[in-house]
Amino acid sequence: MPFDTRTQPLTAIQARVLATLMEKSRTVPDSYPLTLNSLLAGCNQKSSREPVMQLTEGEAQDALDALRSRALVVEIGGARTARWEHNFPRGAGVPDQSAVLLALLALRGPQTAGELRINAERWHRFADISSVEAFLHELAERSDERGGPLAVLLPRAPGARESRWAQLLCGPVDVQALAAAAPRSAPATGDAVLHERVQALEAEVAALRSALAQLCAQLGVDLPAG
Template identity: 35%
Template sequence: MKLNLTELEIRILGSLMEKELTTPENYPLSMNALQSACNQKSNRDPVLNLGEAEINQGLAGLAAKGLARRTTTGGRVDRYCHSLGDKLGLDPAARAILTELMLRGPQTPGELRNRCERMVQIADPEGVEGLLAKLMQFGPPLVIRLPRQPGRKEARYLQVFAGMPEITEEEPLEDAEKGPAQVRPKTPPRRERVLQLQEEVASLKGELGDLRQQVQGVIAAFK
């Protein structure tokens, strides 16, 4: 299932998922609470300053995709909740990992393990890696593994609710089930440079041929 969410929709969805796990007594969220959750300065990267109109726009997009809805549960004030767990059949631990990736960007399994503790307990040391593997096996994947950065022991993982990113590194993405993933840069930088040089050489050859003809014409005129 392709979600193709906008960054605005991802921030709203991640905020709803987070508050469901961290403050269930206040969930579903009122508009004011949701706006504060989207704009809070802790556990967010980047920090945003969304207005109510923007959040309403994002909620409308999520509702059209069946990922959020409005409810009056708990009083007369409109409140908002997500439907991702029901739609994709995800347990709280998997939702916690996706929440962190939505709200803070790419992270290593170690970072996810530490940061998810505020939402759920993942007792098994290998639990995070196992959950990430399951999320990568969705069709299409919900998470991908990025090329490992120089000097880092662990690779980072990225949620792809907005679609597959453009990867500029030459090292391919990795997939837990299939090994090296088929998602590669459309034109790696090195090959792009080679193609550019080939075009320049072809252009120079053409100019050289024209110049040779002109010189031969001049020589013929003085014979």
Template identity: 35%
Template structure:
């Protein structure tokens, strides 16, 4: 799982992690405990129980918290790893439940008239960090990565070697012999 789910990549200091855990503990969203014979404390989340979420709601919210705004298709595929979300109708129901709570936990960022590629986000952002619909749309698009200079150099070298081999064999780019009648 760690090899395939590295989006987003993060790096936190021990102090940052402990401060966050203490903040969650103060709100009763996490509990600290010591296992039998353990010298190190362990932590257990309590947010789902405190807030009263179903497994499906917890899975969808976890994905939104981890990866930020996502399309419904992305959400269903990713949240289905944590809870059973067999189809988009089930996902729509879960998202509506999260959206219509007394304190909503999810919000639709896409235009209400849009039916495909609808983007959702969680509502737990600090006020100055909440994404706009336009930002969410841009962040969910596939990004084109540019090759590093080392890869481009290696590609050029390989292309030159292939060309030299083609010349030696008398074969053109189409793979056919240049000497064919």
């Protein structure tokens, strides 16, 4: 059965969990696959997220179970704790480059092709904006036999120089409302890569603190202050 979000859309929580796994597989490969605690920290981080969420452990686990039933994530058994990895390109039948763009849209909300190219710097280096647009149009023109579109080009907002793209992992969207919504302010292009690296470091620190808290709990010791 094809991956069809028109009839079986992901929930917002499922999309956040899936996209976070996709992000961390590329930005922190040494810590991947993720434990539930590390995944939760990534889902709830305040940087590079639109909207910011505060998921509970139960909500994240329920989302993982639902995604696993659709072959979009895989549980990797460990000696101490289970870890999770995504299986999105194979489960959804899309190229890795398209998966990167969908995950970025799911994590950060609608973006222009230029913004996506900058934000994807640590995930995948696209040759130019045209290559980003080619993958986006392929997602937007995905055939019914393959499950239908997974991205949509929004109408250009008043005063905007470029149109933004939105993901359809959670089903159809109100394109007019999304187009009219003011995008969050972004750093200047020259500072974008540095900004992205700082955000990634913040996320890594959050994941490490979560792992440390889990280890301290297992050992029965207090988490060091700081």
